[in-house]
Amino acid sequence: MVLPVTSDQTVIMVRQYRHGNEKICLELPGGLVDPEDESAEISARRELIEETGWRPQRMVPIGIVYPQPAVLSNRCHFFLARDVAPVGKMALDAGEDILWTEVPLADIRAKIRKGEIDNAMTVLAFSYYWMQNPAAGMPGKDISR
C-alpha cells in the first residue's frame, strides 16, 4: 500500500467500487506482491503508477502489519511515495475501474474522523506516516522531507 504525496503536500488517492461493502471507497493505491517481484517496494511502485499514473521520486518504508493473523500469514507493507509527479497514463488491470483524486494531506484526519475514509489499510498507512512524522506531533525520525 502506497501513500503518494506531492511536493505541495497533496495526497494522490483512488476511488473504486468495493464489492465487499458495496460502496465506492476513497483509498490509497496498492496491490499484491507478485511472486517474481524482488521486493514489496517494487510492487508498490508498480501499483502506484498503474492505478494513478503518478511516479515517485523516492519510496520510504514506513511500516508492516499482519492484516489478519488469526487466519492468514500475509503481511501488508506501507510505503511513503515522496514528491510524486504525473507520468500521464494509468495502466489498469482487467476489471479495475479506478479514478485517482487529489486530497490535501491536511484534510485527511477530518475525513477519517467523519468516516469518509474507513478502509482499514488506508487508515493504517496514514497512521504509520503520522507516527514517524514529528511535524504531525508524533515522535520519531523525520521522514517528511
Added chain:
Amino acid sequence: MVLPVTSDQTVIMVRQYRHGNEKICLELPGGLVDPEDESAEISARRELIEETGWRPQRMVPIGIVYPQPAVLSNRCHFFLARDVAPVGKMALDAGEDILWTEVPLADIRAKIRKGEIDNAMTVLAFSYYWMQNPAAGMPGKDISR
C-alpha cells in the same frame, strides 16, 4: 476491539498464539459481535472481561473501519475502555489460550515502530485513540480524561 486503559495510563493487552502467522502476538482484546448482541459496545465489554478479567468504568467509541472491503462487508468497531479495574477472573472460550499483560501507554509507539505490535487492528485501535487525543499531539475532541 477494545483499548483498555487504567487510571494510571497502563494498557491491558493480551498475548495469544495466532495460527495465521504462527506467532505469539501482543494484541488488544476483542471478538465477534454475536447476533443477539444489542450493540458492538456490549460485545466489546463482554470480550474485554472474558479475555482479560478487567472491567471498564466507561466505554468510548473511537472509530469504525472496514477491514477488507474488497471482499468482505464486516466492520471493526474500536472502543476506548476507560479506567479499567480487575474483576479477578477470565472466562475464555473453548480453545482460547490467552494471557493478559500490562503495557505502559507511553511505550506503545516504540513497540509499534519496532514491530513488536504488528496486528493491523491493534495498531488501528491505538491510531484512532491518538487521532482523538490532543495530549498525543493530534487534533480532535479530548477523550483521554
